[in-house]
Amino acid sequence: KAGVTQTPRYLIKTRGQQVTLSCSPISGHRSVSWYQQTPGQGLQFLFEYFSETQRNKGNFPGRFSGRQFSNSRSEMNVSTLELGDSALYLCASSLVGLAGANTGELFFGEGSRLTVL
Amino acid sequence: SQQGEEDPQALSIQEGENATMNCSYKTSINNLQWYRQNSGRGLVHLILIRSNEREKHSGRLRVTLDTSKKSSSLLITASRAADTASYFCAPRLDRGSTLGRLYFGRGTQLTVWP
Numbered sequence: 001k002a003g004v005t006q007t008p009r010y011l012i013k014t015r016g017q018q019v020t021l022s023c024s025p026i027s028g029h030r031s032v033s034w035y036q037q038t039p040g041q042g043l044q045f046l047f048e049y050f051s052e053t054q055r056n057k058g059n060f061p062g063r064f065s066g067r068q069f070s071n072s073r074s075e076m077n078v079s080t081l082e083l084g085d086s087a088l089y090l091c092a093s094s095l096v097g098l099a100g101a102n103t104g105e106l107f108f109g110e111g112s113r114l115t116v117l
Numbered sequence: 118s119q120q121g122e123e124d125p126q127a128l129s130i131q132e133g134e135n136a137t138m139n140c141s142y143k144t145s146i147n148n149l150q151w152y153r154q155n156s157g158r159g160l161v162h163l164i165l166i167r168s169n170e171r172e173k174h175s176g177r178l179r180v181t182l183d184t185s186k187k188s189s190s191l192l193i194t195a196s197r198a199a200d201t202a203s204y205f206c207a208p209r210l211d212r213g214s215t216l217g218r219l220y221f222g223r224g225t226q227l228t229v230w231p
Contacts, residue, residue: 004159033218043205043221056218090159104148104209106219108159 002027004109006091012115018079021112025072025093031055032074033106034066037088046089049074050096078114086116119144120220121189121206129228136193138225140206141186147209149182149189150219154203163191163204196229203227 005024013019025032033048033056045058049068066076072093078085092106124139140149148167152160166173166182166189173180179192193200203226207219 035221042223045218045220048218058218088157092160104165105150105162106152106160107162108152110159111157113157 004091004093004107006089006109006112008112009110010113010115012117013081014117015081015083017081018077019081019114020075020077021089021091021114023074023076023091023093023109025074025091026095026107028095029093029107030072030096031094032068032072033092033094034074034076035090035092036060037090037111038084038086043090046076081116083116086114088113119208119210121149121208121222123204123206123222123225125225126223127226127228129230130196131230132197134196134229136196136200136227136229138191138204138206138227140189140191140222142189142206142208143187144208144210146184149180150207150209151178151180151189151191152205152207152221154205154224156202160205193227196227198229198231201227201229 007022031050034046036044047057047066048055052068063079068074088111090111092108094106121140121142148165150165151163154160164175164180166180177194182189203224205221205224207221
């Protein structure tokens with residue numbers, strides 16, 4: 001079974017631009033969450049999606065947005081990029097069992113490393 | 118704060134030695150999970166221990182949980198150079214409504230020297 005796939009793996013943008021990152025979860029996983037990892041702040045939760053609906057959101061400005069498609073694939077977008085948005089963006093999927101229960105563990109992709117110049 | 122806090126921040130040992138990392142948290146949990154991250158890569162789930170469990174083993178890994186002290190420990194026995202990575206604990210606070218949200222700490226950077 002293929003793992004979580006994130007594209008692109010590396011990208012360089014300049015301030016003011018926008019970026020879209022993509023995540024394909026493990027087949028059968030309907031929950032997708034996104035995290036930002038920086039040396040200064042560590043791993044910070046961005047948002048999570050289930051059944052195309054945002055179920056939870058972290059403390060990030062509105063420049064950070066996301067969506068989930070009917071096939072559970074997810075994208076996140078960052079508009080008006082700032083230098084501080086340089087980070088490793090990690091996507092994770094999880095298996096949602098019967099009655100919406102979560103089995104607990106997250107399966108992470110390799111991340112998209114964004115550099116903002 | 119709802120996140121786990123790992124201790125020590127850094128640990129350096131020789132191959133063959135055991136490595137112990139600790140995690141403390143502040144709220145009631147449903148379970149606690151440990152993850153490993155090799156430099157610049159994604160996180161890999163290692164082990165999950167539920168709040169009603171006290172100890173769990175997986176290969177060379179042994180995890181303990183003390184809910185009265187709100188703490189957990191991860192023991193890696195007979196460490197190898199390939200165990201060099203950052204290790205994170207993540208308390209899960211409820212039974213599923215938060216789905217993919219885990220509260221990661223800053224991690225313990227383990228270095229295993231050949």
